[in-house]
Amino acid sequence: MDCGLHLFKELLNGKWKLMLIYYISEEIKRPGALQKKISVDRRVMTKQLDELVEHGFVNKVSFDTKIPKVEYQLTALGMGLLPLIMSLEQWGENNRAVLEAALSDKQ
Secondary structure (H helix, E strand, O other), rough: OOOOHOOOOOOOOOOOOHHHHHHHHHHOOOHHHHHHOOOOOOHHHHHHHHHHHHHHOEEEEEEEEOOOOOEEEEOOOOOOOOHHHHHHHHHHHHHHHHHHHHHHOOO
């Protein structure tokens, strides 16, 4: 892997990973709330969250309560992605009409 972009793609490849990082940063930390926010299959979301934990972008915190509770929080590595994610979000907003037209052409 001789390129940072290749490393980025290898570790953050997944339809929902950047969205999960973004929403965790917005204080949406519980799996059920994350699932509602992005409307993703629970199994797919859990797999991508597990990969984010494995690669050091997110911490999984388990609470030993009567009803088991799990929350996710960003690590320093995950927090370092936020400026990039916000730039991508702004780019998407700035190009919304063109991107929506491209999506409708595809369908």
